[in-house]
Amino acid sequence: MPSYKLNVNNTEYTVEAEADMPILWVLRDLLNLTGTKYGCGVASCGACTIMIDGNAAFGCQRPVASCVNKKIITVEGLSADGSHAVQKGWQKAAVPQCGYCQPGQMMAAAALLEKDKNPSDDAIAAAMSGNLCRCGTYHRIKEAIHYAIEELKH
């Protein structure tokens, strides 16, 4: 089985996996980083959203072989104590109901704010359009992103 060196949350890992194994399953099954969630496997829900080199990406669509020499950030890598601006925004807005989709939602928001510290509501809607929440927390997600934008100004 091929071996891959990965940089996840600023830590170097070596994993043995088939080249086509999506990074989602590498994170969850091999590295035990279960904060990144499986929702559909076909890029239709966004639960597995992570950041690859600062861009939001669906973990279910990225084979491990394509992730070498890239910086991967998962929800665990935003911060372990909830101190990242996006996590603080989510905390302040008390977003989660079941919470299952929220790691993916936060990663999509974090990737947006990496590029644009003060996005318009249209840009927010566009960035969040690939992330589904069955509990219906969308208003609080939007509120949380605005809190995160404020947080980043300080």
Added chain:
Amino acid sequence: MPTASINRRQFIKLSSFASSGLAIGFMIPGLPALALSPTDCEFFQPSAYLKIDKKGKVTVYVAKQESGQGVDTALPMIIAEELDVDFKDVKSEVAPYGTLKEGEHDTGGSQSVMTMYDTLRKAGAVAKAMLITAAANVWKVKDSVCAADRGEVVNTANNKRIAYGELVCKAALLPVPKEVTLKSPKDFKLIGKAEKRTGLTDILTGKTKYGIDIKVDGMLYAVAERCPVLGGSLVSFDDSAAKRIPGVVKVVSYKGTGVPMHVHDGVAVIATNTWAAIKARKLLNITWSEGNRNTDSTDELFKTFAQKAKEKPAIEVFKKGDTRITNSKQTFTSEYAEPFLAHGTIEPMNCVASVTGENLEIWGGLQLPDWTVNTIAKDCGFKKEKIKVNLANMGGAFGRRLHFDFAIEAVKIAQQIDKPVKLLWERTDDIKFQPYRPANYHMLKADTDGKTITSWYHHVLGTPVSYMTEGMDSKHPEEMDGADKGFCYAVPNVYTGYTPVDININRGWLRSVDICVNTFPVESFIDEIAVQLKQDPVTFRLSILEGQPDFKTGDDPGAMTQSPARVAGVLKMVAEKIGWTAPRKPNHYIGIATHSFIFAKSYAAHAIEIEMLASKKFRIVRVVAAIDCGLVINPDGLMNQMQGGLAFGLQQTLKGEITVSNSRVAEDSFYSYELLTFAEMPPVEIYVIDSKEEPGGVGEVGLPTVAPALCNALAAAGYRPRTLPIRKEGFSWV
């Protein structure tokens, strides 16, 4: 202080507690925290619901399963209120399975707060009373001289204080009081104040473990291919290609099950990781025998509905007066249709199972763990007492995890391998094989005297859940009651009947099951009648609600109370807040609907304003919701549930639909079974009726009036939708 005696005393205390008539639940030996036998008394645990440690930190063991509805916060708040502790000193944990009496873990029907409220108040009050006695003994004063205040006992004579944490060892040795005094609700400090969810930081840092995240030593991963038709069977399979995928350990087959929990025959790939199992599954070469019920379709089903709707209902559900004899000036008839729906939890079904000899251990999110255990014991051949259950957080439930088909499958797979196995349902399995909210159809007829309704006829046609859970001879199609004993509108003559129609697709309960199914036709039809009678839809509803006294739905102990006044109350609230009587902007229309969520003792209404952009094309300008759920425990949780109800209800109104052909579900992902998106969530204002009534449930109450309110707005614009989702009738929205 010898530990053993503390533990034994605690157990004796707990069992005597159970028989003391306080109805506070009981604990059986085996609660892990107690079994650890600490070297000193580390905590005080007066009941199965809470413990307090020496630092004064409180752990509340929540009986109900968390799936996003906020029971991990609302239920601890009830205890914390009576216990008089700061809520930041309270943490929430799932009550371990087996520590509560049978049925107490059951989570569904918006019942958690309603059913636990009294019990948890008593649990908090008992603990507080014992801590007060412990402090009084220290000071050698009477209990009545002492009071509790934010985690401390106060000697009111001299204002001396002792923290709860310092009293735990002393309180643990005291007898449990036979009677306790509960606070007067007017003295509540915590209940009614918005609290953020306990465990919020864990969710936001990815630490929260849902069922799908559970990993136990040596665990393998499985996915399964299922017979495409319910009731079909496996003939043979060739796994030679599948087994060549690196990581595949074993391929096993299992037989399906029937009543009460339908499982298709299946073939499962077990591998060292999920991806290997998913890849190998695609390479299985399986021959199924589909059986003779493999031609059913929703097209045929709805044709049958429409045809039978004109006949007499097969089962009479409710009758009042005589609907045949009226001197009707105008008679109105309408028919409405609602499709099958899938739950679409973002965490798909999963379960870890481990079989060692005659012992079974399972891990997963289960809304009805007792029924799960009892059924697995019977279907899979285990003694009930040899089954250990570990309950997990659920990434959404909405009724899906009342069903445990996935747990049965996991056990059947685990029985064929000597390691623990986690079975994962891929999304396609979730959309294609779940217990669907039944499709249904309604024929409504009303006679009027030109001013009001004189008789109401409601023929409900549906595909009963009970046929799946109880069998084809089931006489209780309860999810389709239509206008029954609880019908809140004052109509002198009512006849409601039901006709079951079967289809070879699994069915189950989904958030707001029966009430949602009936509120769409009832609140649409009332609106149609009002318009036909040239009356204002709000005024017309109020004319047949207001002035009616509360009434019981029967004489039996399970009879519920209906309050037309409260149905009217939420209606008036949304009408006022949306500006029902104010002039409307050009092309703006408002629809309104109200209802009683009778079995959760709550009432809600919606008013929805739309703007028509073109023929059948609209945007939702804003939504106003009102709820009367009696005493509110956590307003923050209530807001979440009302927003969630709107999102869930809109999905059903706009685009949610499961279709069937050749006894197979056509949809297979969120591309074909679409959920509501971020951009589609309209602005919403939520108003709560100030009420002193006992607390009602809120998890499902914000859903049923969404569809009729939106459809009534579209009707006001000239397009009356009678079929859900409205996309089928050519509507589009931005």
